[in-house]
Amino acid sequence: MTLTDTRSSSDTPPAAAGSLSPTALERVIGTGEHEAIGRTFIMGSLLLMAVSAGALAAGALRSLSNGGPLDVTDNLWNSALVGMVLMGAIPLLLGLAICLIPLQVGSKAIAFPRAAALSLWTWLVSAVIFAISLGLDGGVGGADLEASRLGMLSMGSMMVALSLGAVCVATTVLSHRPVGMSLARVPFFSWSMLVAAPIWILTFGSTTAHVFLGQISQANAAGLALRYEAGVAWFLRAPSVYMLAIPVLGISCDLVAQGCGRRMARYGTVQAMIAMFGVFSFGAWTQTSGGRENILWIAFVVLGAVPVLGLLGLIADTLRHRKPVVSPGLVGVLLAFLLLLGGMLAGILEALNTTGSGTLFSFEAAGLGWAQSLFLLSAAFIGGLSALSAWSRVVLRASAPGAIASAAIAAGLIGGGLLATVFLIQGLTGFGLNLSFYNVWVAVAAAVLALSALLGLMLALVTSRGHARQPASAGAAGLTLEWAQDELSPEDQALVLRTIVASPYPLLDFRFTGEAVEEDK
Amino acid sequence: MSDTATLSPPEVASPPESPQAAVAPTPALPPTMPRRRELIFGTVFVAAGVAMALLTLIGSYLARRDAAGAAWLADNQLALTQPNMQMLTLGMSVVTMQWAVWSICRDDRYHTYLAIGVTMLLGIAFVNQSTFLFKEAGIAITQPEGPLFYAVTLGHLAMVIAGLVFLLLMAFRTLGGQYSSRQPDGIGAAAVFWYAGVALYAVIWFAVYIQK
Numbered sequence A: 001m002t003l004t005d006t007r008s009s010s011d012t013p014p015a016a017a018g019s020l021s022p023t024a025l026e027r028v029i030g031t032g033e034h035e036a037i038g039r040t041f042i043m044g045s046l047l048l049m050a051v052s053a054g055a056l057a058a059g060a061l062r063s064l065s066n067g068g069p070l071d072v073t074d075n076l077w078n079s080a081l082v083g084m085v086l087m088g089a090i091p092l093l094l095g096l097a098i099c100l101i102p103l104q105v106g107s108k109a110i111a112f113p114r115a116a117a118l119s120l121w122t123w124l125v126s127a128v129i130f131a132i133s134l135g136l137d138g139g140v141g142g143a144d145l146e147a148s149r150l151g152m153l154s155m156g157s158m159m160v161a162l163s164l165g166a167v168c169v170a171t172t173v174l175s176h177r178p179v180g181m182s183l184a185r186v187p188f189f190s191w192s193m194l195v196a197a198p199i200w201i202l203t204f205g206s207t208t209a210h211v212f213l214g215q216i217s218q219a220n221a222a223g224l225a226l227r228y229e230a231g232v233a234w235f236l237r238a239p240s241v242y243m244l245a246i247p248v249l250g251i252s253c254d255l256v257a258q259g260c261g262r263r264m265a266r267y268g269t270v271q272a273m274i275a276m277f278g279v280f281s282f283g284a285w286t287q288t289s290g291g292r293e294n295i296l297w298i299a300f301v302v303l304g305a306v307p308v309l310g311l312l313g314l315i316a317d318t319l320r321h322r323k324p325v326v327s328p329g330l331v332g333v334l335l336a337f338l339l340l341l342g343g344m345l346a347g348i349l350e351a352l353n354t355t356g357s358g359t360l361f362s363f364e365a366a367g368l369g370w371a372q373s374l375f376l377l378s379a380a381f382i383g384g385l386s387a388l389s390a391w392s393r394v395v396l397r398a399s400a401p402g403a404i405a406s407a408a409i410a411a412g413l414i415g416g417g418l419l420a421t422v423f424l425i426q427g428l429t430g431f432g433l434n435l436s437f438y439n440v441w442v443a444v445a446a447a448v449l450a451l452s453a454l455l456g457l458m459l460a461l462v463t464s465r466g467h468a469r470q471p472a473s474a475g476a477a478g479l480t481l482e483w484a485q486d487e488l489s490p491e492d493q494a495l496v497l498r499t500i501v502a503s504p505y506p507l508l509d510f511r512f513t514g515e516a517v518e519e520d521k
Numbered sequence B: 001m002s003d004t005a006t007l008s009p010p011e012v013a014s015p016p017e018s019p020q021a022a023v024a025p026t027p028a029l030p031p032t033m034p035r036r037r038e039l040i041f042g043t044v045f046v047a048a049g050v051a052m053a054l055l056t057l058i059g060s061y062l063a064r065r066d067a068a069g070a071a072w073l074a075d076n077q078l079a080l081t082q083p084n085m086q087m088l089t090l091g092m093s094v095v096t097m098q099w100a101v102w103s104i105c106r107d108d109r110y111h112t113y114l115a116i117g118v119t120m121l122l123g124i125a126f127v128n129q130s131t132f133l134f135k136e137a138g139i140a141i142t143q144p145e146g147p148l149f150y151a152v153t154l155g156h157l158a159m160v161i162a163g164l165v166f167l168l169l170m171a172f173r174t175l176g177g178q179y180s181s182r183q184p185d186g187i188g189a190a191a192v193f194w195y196a197g198v199a200l201y202a203v204i205w206f207a208v209y210i211q212k
Helices: A014-019 A024-030 A034-066 A075-104 A113-135 A145-175 A188-216 A221-231 A240-260 A267-280 A295-303 A305-321 A328-356 A365-390 A402-429 A436-464 A481-487 A490-498 A506-520 B038-071 B081-105 B109-137 B146-175 B185-210
Strands: none
Touching: A024 A034, A034 A075, A034 A113, A034 A365, A034 A436, A075 A113, A075 A145, A075 A188, A075 A240, A075 A365, A075 A481, A113 A145, A145 A188, A145 A221, A145 B038, A188 A221, A188 A240, A188 A267, A188 B038, A188 B146, A240 A267, A240 A305, A240 A328, A240 A365, A267 A295, A267 A305, A295 A305, A295 A328, A305 A328, A328 A365, A328 A402, A365 A402, A365 A436, A402 A436, A481 A490, A481 A506, A490 A506, B038 B146, B038 B185, B081 B109, B081 B185, B109 B146, B109 B185, B146 B185
């Protein structure tokens, strides 16, 4: 007799089955369920984002108490920025992707669920180690050798873990689609993650190599700091830093279509623009200073703005045709576009400065570089918060309280915007950040950003711990497959998932053809 | 309207994008699902990340060698015989690897096992040749060239060993009947990773050994 994959329930006595049931902790640690993994990623990233932004505020306060200028070469500053990217923005977007994308493409599971779980736990442990190393005067560019080694190693480990998660997400989009859902019909968020994942994997592959070199070269603390500056920090500058915002483009297009309850016009063009933005965000070739001072770099930085402006036009066109159902998520993601445009502007100004070689313009490149990083980072973070709010019925299984969502998004916009603007002004005017006023400005802005992350965490906890489920009619109705479990009866869900997808908006199609499909059934 | 179509808010009812999308009777899935190629896609992404890391290391090696000039590896002997043989070994393994893919796609299990075995033998030979080369070259990790040289070569060696382990696992799965002409993804994925390793060695062979 052939042994089947699943034993029949009669094989195991009920008492024995009960004694073997896992505890809550075992369920969390051992789960391969993509929604649980994604939610843990989201909550962990919000907490660690608050820690990182708090470290940034602490750095500004330290400069203020010392009476000196704002020292952006300080290890606390660099580590906080790395932390906000690798412990905050990217894991938040990745967690959303792990949670949502299998549902968007009509799959019950993510590709390689154990690898996704490995990605989560490796990232979480590495992030905690990174935070500890920072406390020991390590992190990136710290003075203590052992703590700096630990900081660099944990940073590389986070990059590998996030790359692994990205592999799972991209593979899910490529191989778990239902019949009829060609790549031209995948939802925009899934498409944007399919574009972002290879860019993240390639970029982090390159930076991890430098971390590896730093470890085996037996460098001292100063050497490790130099290795970070020369080999890793480039990913926080244009054009590489644009990669943070790729998923925001997909989120915004999905939320606008859902808010308006209509299809995005020129679906293929929108996909092409997201892909084009992805291509221009690949910047591993700009690792050396020579790589950032040539016509190709200028072209990449400037042309990166083209798809963003094009998408803005298409979004405006969709909004013009039908008044949207206004929600914190929709407003937040549209305002995140402003931050994105701010980052593009800082990049273009730096490109113009490079073109003029200091003769046409005399901007401060370092300030513009920091402005790019902070604008793009804030855009990614606000985009993630907005998506969490808008998809809360799917991700957290309940409707997010609008007040908390609005407060979190508003605080993020104010904090991130203020933080980036001070460096944009510094880049344009060249002042030396030596006034205590700027220390206070930066400390307050970073503290507001930390508050935003904490509010986001509160949003996730409050919502997932039993905020009353609202009926689907309370908000805009979903158009894509991830809303099936929330909005359809189990019978209809099964029906939708068995039908051949005929457009990018299967649920919208179902509402039109439901009766006929029922007859067919 | 029937019971199942209860969720039709009129405000979201924009017309379908095309007449084809509005076709009312939607046929059910065919009984056989299309091949998913999950493992192949995943392997491609992982191989791309590993390749990027190794290419970055090679780039750093070349930059440092360029800066050092004639002093680079002046005290060491890097004979070309060994790297040439290694390149030849891996080149032959590409043929045997493709032989395994070809065989499994035709349900020729005997030749699949034979091809995987020969590929693994060639891979193990490559590992052996590498250790011999390291011993002959006598490059110390403490000398300025050491960390970069070993980062590149040992990094690639680790990739080849990972490829061997991958191949071994897929061979066991094939032995268990998991792969056949209907589902050859495991062997295909191992082949993709192996080819990436060979292509990277070709770069190392030319950049590190030929242009030494």
